[in-house]
Amino acid sequence: MSGLPPTLTKVIESFSKFPGIGKKTAHRLGLYVLKSHSTEIEELAQALLDVKNKIRTCNNCHNISEMELCEICSDDKRDNLIICICEEPSDIYLIEKTGYSGVYHVLGGLLSPLDGIGPDDLHLDSLMERVKSASELIIATDASVEGDATALYIQKIIDTKSIKITRLARGLPVGGHLEYVDEATLTRSIDERVELHS
Numbered sequence: 001m002s003g004l005p006p007t008l009t010k011v012i013e014s015f016s017k018f019p020g021i022g023k024k025t026a027h028r029l030g031l032y033v034l035k036s037h038s039t040e041i042e043e044l045a046q047a048l049l050d051v052k053n054k055i056r057t058c059n060n061c062h063n064i065s066e067m068e069l070c071e072i073c074s075d076d077k078r079d080n081l082i083i084c085i086c087e088e089p090s091d092i093y094l095i096e097k098t099g100y101s102g103v104y105h106v107l108g109g110l111l112s113p114l115d116g117i118g119p120d121d122l123h124l125d126s127l128m129e130r131v132k133s134a135s136e137l138i139i140a141t142d143a144s145v146e147g148d149a150t151a152l153y154i155q156k157i158i159d160t161k162s163i164k165i166t167r168l169a170r171g172l173p174v175g176g177h178l179e180y181v182d183e184a185t186l187t188r189s190i191d192e193r194v195e196l197h198s
């Protein structure tokens with residue numbers, strides 16, 4: 001970027017790496033930083049560092065958390081008997097908007113042999129432990145090849161006689177991630193979840 005001091009160019013380049021931020025917006029944000037009060041920028045810089053340094057994963061469900069247990073796992077009003085299995089912590093945020101009151105288990109990915117992601121790469125051991133004290137597992141993986149393969153695998157390793165396994169109802173876009181599903185559709189697909197049988 002010609003004509004701009006290197007320090008400002010660096011800030012603009014950093015912003016342009018953010019999702020959804022084009023060059024023009026990055027430029028505007030950079031100039032905004034320059035004009036802002038030092039305290040405001042110090043607060044922003046500290047908040048960014050805190051996100052990186054203070055957030056870990058929940059010991060129980062692998063959601064993001066600042067504590068050993070995330071807010072959902074430590075909330076005694078949640079229904080611990082129902083566990084919703086998701087790919088990433090960001091899925092929890094989406095499902096929470098539907099009013100779901102059970103708990104979660106984050107797999108940390110989906111099975112994808114082509115990408116070299118096998119069962120050992122997912123949080124399945126801890127899931128097997130938790131299943132012992134649950135009555136229903138809701139598999140909320142995407143309606144994609146990987147999402148289907150993962151659901152099938154979980155269904156295979158868990159004894160369906162001792163626990164009910166359900167999957168989000170169809171109506172979710174095929175191949176699409178949950179984040180592209182509107183709230184009403186997601187709520188409906190949880191309410192109308194279908195039982196899987198082995």
Ligand SMILES: [Zn+2]
Pocket residue numbers: 058059060061062063069070071072073074
């Ligand atoms: Zn948790």
